[in-house]
Amino acid sequence: MSALGHVRVLDLTRVRAGPTCCRVLADYGADVVKVEAVPGTDPNEGINGPRDGSDMQNLHRSKRSLTLNLKSEKGRALFLRLVEGADVVVENYRPDVKDRLGIAYEDLAKVNPRIILASISGFGQDGPYAKRAGFDQIAQGMGGLMAVTGLPGQGPVRAGAAVADFSAGLYAAIGVLTALAEREVSGEGQWVRTSLLEAQIAVMDFQAARYLVDGDVPGQAGNDHPVSTPMGVIETSDGYLNLGVGGDGQWRALCGALGRPELAEDPRFATVESRLEHREACWAEIRPAFREATSDEWMERLTAASVPAGPIHRMDAVFDDPQVAHSGIAEAVEHPRRGAIRLVGQPVKMSRTPPRISRPGPDAGEHTDEVLREAGLSDEEIAALRAEGVV
DSSP: OOTTTTOEEEEOOOTTHHHHHHHHHHHTTOEEEEEEOOTTOOTTTTTTOOTTSHHHHHHHTTOEEEEOOTTSHHHHHHHHHHHHTOSEEEEOSOTTHHHHHTOSHHHHHHHOTTOEEEEEESSOSSSTTTTSOOOHHHHHHHTTHHHHSSSTTSOOOOOSSOHHHHHHHHHHHHHHHHHHHHHHHHOOOOEEEEEHHHHHHHHHTHHHHHHHHHOOOOOOOTTSOSSOTTEEEEEOSSSEEEEEOOSHHHHHHHHHHHTOTHHHHOTTTSSHHHHHHTHHHHHHHHHHHHTTSOHHHHHHHHHHTTOOEEEOOOHHHHHHSHHHHHHTOEEEEEETTTEEEEEEOOSOOOSSSOOOOOSOOOOTTTTHHHHHHHTTOOHHHHHHHHHTTOO
């Protein structure tokens, strides 16, 4: 059984945010058909690197691929024919492109009133920036993330992962699933919209709320938590650890693990508020002790005392970690040319209908004939479309 095995998705997306949305749906069983440009017609072809490369395989696994020239009249007509039997269309063009192609929500709803269109843009479907091209780092900057990342006074720093792209894809997937659930009641589809900018602001969460509610403009705090201490990176005799002391009970437990119970009674450090007020003094008291033992020794001691802490891994160590290995998030799939490869699985487990990577990322147009036959086209019709460059 698969959770979304009854759902067909037409995936018009590229780069990262849109493919992330469709990857979630595909791994949970949806029949995702990646609709791609006919080879040689897209000036940005290969933007995610080689077809067999890590990024393309990770983004587009579990999908089928059909090539189609949407700029031709026959290509558009064929796409609308596919829409008749689909549940969801996902696109991340600039907002005006789908209008020019004649595949806006109103066009799709005419042929299938139950269709759900998910649109992901850089800045929104309307407004003063609607037609601007949007990329992850631009949204990180405009959404406030780069202003709070990095060491104080360092200047803006981007996050090391595509936070805006990824979160926009996840929010779009949430929107699609919500619309599918609502359609069970109304029988009607709808237009789901999100943007990199809105998703990035949403991910700022408590940092954004600090400004909206209290007028507090957060700045860079480096590796320290903005409003709680000691919570951040601390040096050991052979490396570094993340220390996560939040409440006063955790602070007292840390003081005991350090062999410094008197620190728990020091009025400068006795409460969350006083520790934050004396942040530098608090760190200065505990740093020397941490340098006297290794990271592994400290992890053992802190875990025994129920003090939140963790190692800081490079990617190789991440997947060697026993808990990560146990989770199964590195999922194996057989690739026709690369052999067995591992990709990043879904982090949400389900007891009856678990996600799985059903196939590696497809070759461009690998399933064109298969998908068109399912839509009722004969082999002769498909051959004629191919000869005309429609597919």
